[in-house]
Amino acid sequence: MEWNASALGKPIPASYITKVKNGTVLVDILNKAAEDNKQGPFNKYDSTYHGGLGYSITAMNGIKQDPATNTYWKIFDEQTGKLTPCGVSSYVPVDNSVTIFRFTQILANSSATGYCKLTNSSGQVLKILCQ
Numbered sequence: 001m002e003w004n005a006s007a008l009g010k011p012i013p014a015s016y017i018t019k020v021k022n023g024t025v026l027v028d029i030l031n032k033a034a035e036d037n038k039q040g041p042f043n044k045y046d047s048t049y050h051g052g053l054g055y056s057i058t059a060m061n062g063i064k065q066d067p068a069t070n071t072y073w074k075i076f077d078e079q080t081g082k083l084t085p086c087g088v089s090s091y092v093p094v095d096n097s098v099t100i101f102r103f104t105q106i107l108a109n110s111s112a113t114g115y116c117k118l119t120n121s122s123g124q125v126l127k128i129l130c131q
Contacts, residue, residue: 015098016040026075026099027055027088047088054089063103076100 016033027047033040046059057073058065065072075084075091078098084091093099 022095023092025089026084026091026093029093029099030088050087054087056087057101060101060103065103070105071103072105074102074104076102 016037018029018032018036020029020032030045034045044059044061045057046064047055048058049055057075060073063073075088076082076099077084077093078100084099091099
């Protein structure tokens, strides 16, 4: 995982690399990063729960989203450079991929290489591929 907040004049923290089981959603990877490095930037995030849509990141390392300026934390896939199709609760990065947390005003089309892991009302896991 990497992130980009250089526009705010704060240094960009070091990347975080970890191994997780296939099918792990991004929020669980983020929580693992926080657990592994209690002083690191991934330990200092806030999120908002949006019902069935899951969580969205609202702040990282003290940098909060600002609806007044339309700046938000967005999640990008490094391989495609595109915005992920879903948030941290549903997005599953592919093996050996890099996920970037970017504080931005830019909205991009979704073309990430991972997939969204969603459940229906009966608890069945649905998989939405990103191609």
